[in-house]
Amino acid sequence: MTENPTDESLLTMYQKHRDEKVKVRQVKEEAKQMASENPKICAAVFDLQQVIYTPKSHHSSIFYKRRLANYNFTIFDLQSQEGRCFLWHEGIARRGANEISTCIYKFLQEKDSGGTEEVILFCDGCVGQNKNSVLPSMILYTLEHAKNLKKVTVNYFETNHG
Template sequence: MDSDDHEASKKKDWEKHIEHARKATHVYQSDAASCSSDSGKSLFAVDLQKVILLPDMPGNKEAIFLSRLVVFNDTFARVNQFDPASVGKGHSYCVLWHEELRGRAAENIVDAFYAVISSTSERDIKDFVFWMDNCTSQNKNWILYTSLVQIVNSSNGPQIVTLKYLTKGHTHNSADGVHGNIETKMRKKGKVYDFPDFVECVSTSRKGLTALELCEFRQWVSRKRAMNKKCVLPKLLSIVEAKFEKGSRLLYYRTDFDEDMESCDFLQPKFDIKRLPEVNRVPRGILKEKKDAIVKKLCPMMPKNRQTFWKSLPVSESMDLIDDEDDPYEEEEQFCDERRENR
């Protein structure tokens, strides 16, 4: 390929990317305009906030150079938050947990979705729509898809759950504003000593925001069937919309917002779609040396009633998640699937 052909190909790819982004943004805005509090539908923009480290003690050199506790906030921002009719009904949610409990692998993100869907405020909602970015390790993977089939088919599950994806580089949504409010609240507070302090910051960062402390973790797994000539599944990266319906084990999906829905049975034939996985009640724990360093170097600078949280943390040989990248499992699995397709 000569340089002119290469440039023409790059231009074509860019134009295709921009068109995909335009379509996604248009559908997102249309969903926001059409969803009201009395529609029986909950519409959220979902985004995992950039990792927070606790204790947060600005200006403290010991804290800057110390490995601290990794805290997670998966935000579910209601897209029609400013609909006057939704006041008191349509809250946004921040699902909060930290590395002593669990990490940020795909199954932990499923726990956050389930916490919102099964929450007291949302338990009567039958139709959920979640807008999010294209991160395969968190928002677009076979663990999440398998789990949503189970959730909608459980006895108390909703009728429909739909996932819609914004285009990479064009993912600004309602959750970004929530994250900005939380960061502002933390700066005003000055020092956020422990996890309860952080939960308070989130809860008071803006009106209409509910902090859900994630304390129940299930053993969600992928039950995707093996791919062969008789079982052709869509490439995850190509999906722009995925839908799951009660009474069905199928994945309904689009690869273009202008196209009709397609469907596929991606699950293992004998998989029981009505049974939720067991709860894993064993805490993950943190490294002993990490806990000891925080207790020794930072706890003396805290009020005594904040030291209890740190001294009571369970320890284990778990990896320090401050060094962790996104879970590579799903991306590796997807790569292997695509290699098999191309053989």
């Protein structure tokens, strides 16, 4: 027997969702504030954007032809308002944990060479890309070999909360 949600239960779930969203934004704002007060702290968000298919056409015959999938991984520094895009196509690599970790590794290396001591990262909870054993292993490796970087924090949020 299936349960039909009542209007009251839907309203409660919606209010809980909104409360969580407010908390997430507050945590991000606090990290951004810390980064603005201390140049040795960086707060950034990262995400793999929607797949970009090429060629793109409105002609119906090309819709069923083989198109090339392109991936765009973006890291956005909350304090400096600078974004970095890592773009590759499916012929070069996939879009799994190794590829995502490589992009973040390059970002962390750049921050380390710039004198940053702490990086606070925010991302969604995608298991294949973010919530896996590869990302923390890469972070530990980076910290062991870093000159300045001492701490990396990764905050995972539910989809649509960030």
